[in-house]
Amino acid sequence: MEAHVGEPLNRKRYERKLRELHAELVKLQEWTKHAGAKICIVFEGRDGAGKGGVIKALTERVSPRVFRVVALPPPTEREKSQMYVQRYLPHLPAAGEIVIFDRSWYNRAGVERVMGFCSEEQAKSFLEVVPNVEKAIVESGATLLKYWLEVGQKEQTKRMEERINDPRKIWKLSPMDLESYSRWYDYSRARDEMFRSTDTAWAPWFAVHSDDKRRTRLNIISHILASIPYEAPPREKIKLPKRQKSKGYEEPDLARNWVPDIA
Template structure:
């Protein structure tokens, strides 16, 4: 899946399309709860590619109890001693859940490999093992979707500069981001090898060019909806009941300090 290179999506058109997609995401949520569906969505990509914005666009109108976002911190000493994928397995979806990984087990194929947090032997071993692990996930009845967000060099530079200058965004900039920024082609080589090893029939990669953030968000949400065979479950007509009578109750000034 590749985003169209035509004109950027204007705000009004984006908001209209996103509103329609949000309604479908709610149907997807209700289907998962009703049918016991399991969906796992993996987001990877370059720093500044807009993973967080895509995830926010997906989750802003649905329940966090169903759409669960997983963004794991660096591993503890205990986790470093475990089988590599072990720390991710407890976060996979159970029936009625849609789990979104904001970076995933593919850290080993990207960040860890490029920045030297694992050996080449460990990285290559992961690439050999990952397809089998994902086959087991899919065979368990989980729908697994993997997205790579790709941003151009010029746009990445603009976004990194915004993180430096905008006090609302400085929390998004870490020392690791600055180091990663300088290693563009190392990341490109790692990405290409990751795709060759793990783009399988049962768990293919879907790449989206995200220079246009709005277009990327719409493309990803549309693809998720197209990839899951959901149907809106039956819904009874809802009518608000009548309120009880006050029976002598008088409203009290129960708070000393009102903010609004």
């Protein structure tokens, strides 16, 4: 994959554009509720590719009751005995919901396969089955969008080193991340086969080079908005009512303990 070459996006321009996109995301949210739409968005990519930052930018100005983020923990022993995609199905959107998968059923095609948590036979069986599962999701009336974030080797190294050295980011680093970092080309081969098997007409993959975090966030949010035929639903003009009169009410000293003002 040839990396996108462009000027780094400055903060002022980024924040201005992001404000515009946030306003459109609110329109999408209100339309989704009004129309009873079902929207499912899948984010996959290498460790350090920026999935979390995209999801945060996508959801920071909308309602978590409509935009639901799903990031499942490792499967339980019971879930391990189920059909593989079964644990994900209850999280699919109902009418009026937008569900965002921060990693998804594609764990089987990526980390589980590369790290040996499933057999080659299980991985290949998954790749054969999942296109039909996704076809059923789409035929149920849901919009399914799948994004792969591709970070370059140099930028991934920089981000991993930040996780090691920045106390605000150390929680993002796990032994699994370090092991997957060393297996760059195993992940590349797994990604390539995943694309060949699951990039379908009804559920295509959309890839984005994610070395520039700001550009990545704007591009993905813009693409989501362009992929859904939403429109602003009807809305009555809102006017604040007058507050009631106090009728002699006086504010008491609210509490014995106040949070100190350290700012």
